Amino acid sequence: xxxxxxxxxxxxxxxxxxxxxxxxxxxxxxxxxxxxxxxxxxxxxxxxxxxxxxxxxxxxxxxxxxxxxxxxxxxxxxxxxxxxxxxxxxxxxxxxxxxxxxxxxxxxxxxxxxxxxxxxxxxxxxxxxxxxxxxxxxxxxxxxxxxxxxxxxxxxxxxxxxxxxxxxxxxxxxxxxxxxxxxxxxxxxxxxxxxxxxxxxxxxxxxxxxxxxxxxxxxxxxxxxxxxxxxxxxxxxxxxxxxxxxxxxxxxxxxxxxxxxxxxxxxxxxxxxxxxxxxxxxxxxxxxxxxxxxxxxxxxxxxxxxxxxxxxxxxxxxxxxxxx
Amino acid sequence: xxxxxxxxxxxxxxxxxxxxxxxxxxxxxxxxxxxxxxxxxxxxxxxxxxxxxxxxxxxxxxxxxxxxxxxxxxxxxxxxxxxxxxxxxxxxxxxxxxxxxxxxxxxxxxxxxxxxxxxxxxxxxxxxxxxxxxxxxxxxxxxxxxxxxxxxxxxxxxxxxxxxxxxxxxxxxxxxxxxxxxxxxxxxxxxxxxxxxxxxxxxxxxxxxxxxxxxxxxxxxxxxxxxxxxxxxxxxxxxxxxxxxxxxxxxxxxxxxxxxxxxxxxxxxxxxxxxxxxxxxxxxxxxxxxxxxxxxxxxxxxxxxxxxxxxxxxxxxxxxxxxxxxxxxxx
Numbered sequence: 001x002x003x004x005x006x007x008x009x010x011x012x013x014x015x016x017x018x019x020x021x022x023x024x025x026x027x028x029x030x031x032x033x034x035x036x037x038x039x040x041x042x043x044x045x046x047x048x049x050x051x052x053x054x055x056x057x058x059x060x061x062x063x064x065x066x067x068x069x070x071x072x073x074x075x076x077x078x079x080x081x082x083x084x085x086x087x088x089x090x091x092x093x094x095x096x097x098x099x100x101x102x103x104x105x106x107x108x109x110x111x112x113x114x115x116x117x118x119x120x121x122x123x124x125x126x127x128x129x130x131x132x133x134x135x136x137x138x139x140x141x142x143x144x145x146x147x148x149x150x151x152x153x154x155x156x157x158x159x160x161x162x163x164x165x166x167x168x169x170x171x172x173x174x175x176x177x178x179x180x181x182x183x184x185x186x187x188x189x190x191x192x193x194x195x196x197x198x199x200x201x202x203x204x205x206x207x208x209x210x211x212x213x214x215x216x217x218x219x220x221x222x223x224x225x226x227x228x229x230x231x232x233x234x235x236x237x238x239x240x241x242x243x244x245x246x247x248x249x250x251x252x253x254x255x256x257x258x259x260x261x262x263x264x265x266x267x268x269x270x271x272x273x274x275x276x277x278x279x280x281x282x283x284x285x286x287x288x289x290x291x292x293x294x295x296x297x298x299x300x301x302x303x304x305x306x307x308x309x310x311x312x313x314x315x316x317x318x319x320x321x322x323x324x
Numbered sequence: 325x326x327x328x329x330x331x332x333x334x335x336x337x338x339x340x341x342x343x344x345x346x347x348x349x350x351x352x353x354x355x356x357x358x359x360x361x362x363x364x365x366x367x368x369x370x371x372x373x374x375x376x377x378x379x380x381x382x383x384x385x386x387x388x389x390x391x392x393x394x395x396x397x398x399x400x401x402x403x404x405x406x407x408x409x410x411x412x413x414x415x416x417x418x419x420x421x422x423x424x425x426x427x428x429x430x431x432x433x434x435x436x437x438x439x440x441x442x443x444x445x446x447x448x449x450x451x452x453x454x455x456x457x458x459x460x461x462x463x464x465x466x467x468x469x470x471x472x473x474x475x476x477x478x479x480x481x482x483x484x485x486x487x488x489x490x491x492x493x494x495x496x497x498x499x500x501x502x503x504x505x506x507x508x509x510x511x512x513x514x515x516x517x518x519x520x521x522x523x524x525x526x527x528x529x530x531x532x533x534x535x536x537x538x539x540x541x542x543x544x545x546x547x548x549x550x551x552x553x554x555x556x557x558x559x560x561x562x563x564x565x566x567x568x569x570x571x572x573x574x575x576x577x578x579x580x581x582x583x584x585x586x587x588x589x590x591x592x593x594x595x596x597x598x599x600x601x602x603x604x605x606x607x608x609x610x611x612x613x614x615x616x617x618x619x620x621x622x623x624x625x626x627x628x629x630x631x632x633x634x635x636x637x638x639x640x641x642x643x644x645x646x647x648x649x650x651x652x653x654x655x
Contacts, residue, residue: 001595122343122373144413147338147375148622149499151413194592194621196554248547250558251592299595300560307542307560 002297003255005049007185008033008199011220012257014291015170016043020181026123027062028183032198032245036062036181039076039173046170047221048292049187051082053132053165058192059185062123074174079130081105081163087132088142091174099152101142104160125184127193133162148193198244206237206317207275214238221259221293229322230266237275237319243310252308256296256318260288267322272296275317276303285323327586328378329500329624331390331515332529334362335549336624337374337502344374344503352393353513354452357528357575361393364502366401366509373503377623378517381411382496384463389522393452393511395428397421403506404431404439408459410494415439417459417471421448421507430457430481432469436492442471443481454514456523461497462489474523525583528575536567536648537606544568545650556590559653560597567606567650573641582639587627587649591619600654603627607634607646616654 006012010019020038024030039045049055057079077090085105091098100108127145134141140156169187173180186192202215213227215238227236243249256272269285272294281302286294301312331337334344346360347353353361364374386408395405402422410416414436421428428448431439453476460470469492471485500517514527532545543557545568557566587603602616603625612633617625632643 147373147501149375149377149409149413149501150411151409153412153493190595191621194554246555248543248555250543250556251554251594307558309542 001188001190003186003188003253003295004052004055005047005185005187005293005295006197006199006255006257007037007047008183008197009035009220010037010045011223012185013037013045013047014222015045016040017045017171027181029060029123029196032196033184034199034244036060036183037171037185038181039171041173044170044172044174046078046168048168049166050292051165051167052189054189055130055132055166056188056190056192057128057130057169057185058126058187058195060123060125060183062181062183075172076174076180078168078170078172079128079166080168080170081132082165082167083163084168085161085163087130087140087166088128099142099144099154101140101154101156103140103157109157127191129191130166132166133159138162145193196245200240200243200313200316202238202318203241204239206239206319207278208235208237208319210234211236211320211322222291226259227320228263230263232267232322232324234267234322235273235280235319237273237317239317243313245310247310249310252310252313254298254308254313254316256283258288258294258296258320259291260294261290262288267324269323270294271321271323273319273321274298274302275319276301276312276315279303280319282321285321325518325520327516327518327584327626327628328383328386329376329515329517329626330527330529330586330588331362331376331517332358332513332527333360334374337362337376347511351452352511354391354526357526358513359574361391361511361513362502362515364405364507364510364512366507373501375499375501376517377499377620378626379496379498379519381498383498383519384496385460385519386458386497387516387518387520387522388457388459388500389454389514389516389518389525390512391452391454391514393513394450394508395453395455395510396426396448396450397428397508397510398425401506401508404501404504405507405510406457406500406502407504408497409499409501410436410461410492411496411498412493414492414494416461416492416494416497417457417469419455419457419473428475428480430471430473430485432471432485432487434469434487434492435490436494440487442485442487443483446473446475446480448475454523458521459497461492461494477523526575526579528573530570530573530644530647530649532568532649533571534569536569536650537609538565538567538650540564541566541651541653554592557651558594560594562598562653562655565604565611565650565652567604567648570644570647570649573644575641577641579641582641584628584630585639585644585647586629587614589625589627589651590622591625591651592621593619598653598655601625602652602654604650604652605629605633606648606650607632607643610634611650613652616652
C-alpha cells in the first residue's frame with residue numbers, strides 16, 4: 001500500500017505541456033497545488049510508473065474550452081503496459097467522453113461501450129482503478145469514479161497478451177482543439193479516492209553536502225540537471241519550502257519523490273532520508289531506473305511515530321544517500 | 325427506513341472548488357430551517373455537476389427531496405437538473421428541464437445509457453417550492469424502473485411511470501449528481517435522500533460550535549467542515565473519542581414530527597490503523613453509540629437516532645440543547 005507517483009507541476013513529467021496558473025480554483029484545485037498542467041492541441045505529456053498490476057490513477061481534469069460544442073474528437077489519456085501495449089484510452093467526442101479498452105494492446109476492443117455525457121468544462125476529479133491480470137487470471141477490470149462516485153465499471157475481458165503490469169500513463173490533447181488541463185496527479189497501489197497532493201520543494205542547503213551540486217541544481221523529471229555522487233555513503237540534504245496545503249490538513253503522509261539515474265559504475269542505489277532534530281531517518285535503498293520516479297514514503301513521523309501534522313512537516317529536512 | 329444523505333452546503337457535493345457556491349440571498353431558501361441554498365450554475369452546451377454517493381449500492385427504493393428555486397429554465401435548456409446513478413455507474417432516472425420554458429419531465433434509463441422521457445411534460449416555476457422524486461429500481465425483483473415526481477406536493481407528469489429494465493447493469497441506486505449538461509442556473513436547499521417517503525419533510529441543521537467532553541483525536545470538532553478534502557480531525561488509535569457541542573437548532577421550535585436526528589460524517593480510512601468509525605450522542609454524561617461502520621472515501625456516513633436515546637421517547641426540540649455529538653475510532 002503505497003504512493004507510486006505524484007505530480008503537481010509540469011516538470012514532474014515528460015512531454016509537451018506548460019504549467020499554467022490561469023483560473024486557479026476553476027482549472028486546478030488551488031487549495032492544494034499551484035498550477036495546472038496545460039497540454040496544447042496535438043501534444044502529449046506523461047510519465048512512467050513502477051510496473052504494477054493493481055493500480056489507481058487520480059487526477060483533476062478540466063477540458064477548458066468555454067463551449068464544448070466543437071468538433072473535438074481526440075484522445076486525452078493513454079494507459080500502457082511495461083511493453084507499451086495499450087490498456088485503455090479516454091477520448092472526447094464532441095462534448096462527451098468515451099472509454100476505449102484494449103485486450104490485444106493495439107486495436108480497441110470497445111470503442112463505444114462507455115460514454116460520459118457530462119463533466120466537461122468543469123474541474124472534475126477522476127479516480128480510475130485498473131485491475132490488470134486480476135489474480136493472475138489474464139483478465140482486466142477498470143472502474144471509473146468521477147468526483148467520488150462510480151460512473152462505470154468495465155469488466156473488460158481476457159487479455160490476449162499478459163504483460164507484467166501497467167507502467168506508462170500519457171495525457172494527450174490529440175484533436176481537442178483548445179487543449180486540456182490536468183493537475184493534482186496521484187498514482188498508488190491503493191484506493192486514491194479522497195487523496196489530495198501538495199508539494200514542498202527544496203529551498204535551502206541542509207546538513208549534508210557530500211554530493212556534487214546542491215539543492216539549486218535539482219530540477220524535475222527529465223530536466224537534465226541535478227546532483228551526483230559516486231561514493232557510497234555520501235549524503236546530501238536540503239530544507240523545504242512551506243507546506244502548500246490548507247491549515248487543518250489531516251491524514252497526511254510524506255513522500256520524497258526522486259528521479260535517479262545510475263552511472264556506468266560506482267554506486268547503484270539511492271536511499272532517501274528525512275532529517276528531524278539532527279537525526280536521520282532512512283527509508284531504505286532502492287535501485288533507480290532512468291525515467292521512473294523513486295518514491296520514499298513515511299506514513300507517520302519517524303521521530304515520534306505519531307501521525308503527521310503541519311508543524312512537524314515544517315521542521316523537515318530531506319535528503320538522499322548514495323548506496324552501493 | 326433510513327436517511328442516506330442530507331445536504332446543506334456546496335462543498336458537500338464537489339470535492340474540488342469553483343463550481344457550486346452557497347447563496348445567502350433572502351428568498352433563495354426558507355430561513356425558518358436553513359441559512360443558505362446551494363447555487364447550481366447554468367451550463368449551456370457544457371457539463372458539470374456536484375455529486376454524492378450514498379447507501380451500500382443495493383438501495384432499490386429511493387426518495388430525493390429538496391427545496392428548489394428558479395427551477396424553470398429558459399427556452400433553450402433541456403438537460404438533466406439531477407440524476408440518479410446505479411452502483412456500477414449506469415444512469416437510472418433523472419428530472420430534465422424543457423423542452424420549453426417553464427417545463428420539466430421525468431426520464432429513465434432502462435438501458436443505462438440513453439434517456440427516455442416518460443409521461444407528459446409538466447409545468448414548473450421559479451418560486452421556492454419542495455420537490456420529491458421517488459424512484460424504484462428493480463424493487464422486489466420487479467424488473468422495472470418506477471418513477472413518481474411531486475412538485476410542491478402534487479404528482480406531475482401523468483403520475484406513476486413504470487417501464488421495464490432492458491440492459492441496465494445496476495444492482496441498486498447509489499449516487500446522485502446535481503447539475504449537468506444544458507441546464508439553467510437554479511438553487512436547492514434542504515436536500516434529503518432517504519429510502520422512505522420524503523414528502524412534507526423539512527431539514528434543519530446543527531453544526532459543531534465548541535469543544536465537547538472528549539478530545540482524543542488530533543484537531544477539534546470545530547475543525548470539521550463540509551469540505552471533504554482532508555481537513556478535519558484524525559486519529560490512528562482505536563477507541564479514541566472526540567466530541568463537540570452543537571450550534572442552535574435551525575428549525576422552528578415546535579415542528580409537527582421530528583423523524584430523526586442524524587450525525588453525518590465523512591471519513592477517509594488510512595492505510596493502517598482503525599478502519600471503522602462509530603458516532604455517538606452524549607446526553608447528560610452518557611454516551612449513546614450508533615454502531616460502527618467501515619468508512620468509504622467521499623461517501624457520507626449517516627448515523628440516525630429516530631428517538632431520544634436517553635429517554636426512548638420521540639425527539640423534541642428542547643432535547644437538542646443538551647446534545648453533544650462525537651465520533652469514535654474502531655478497529
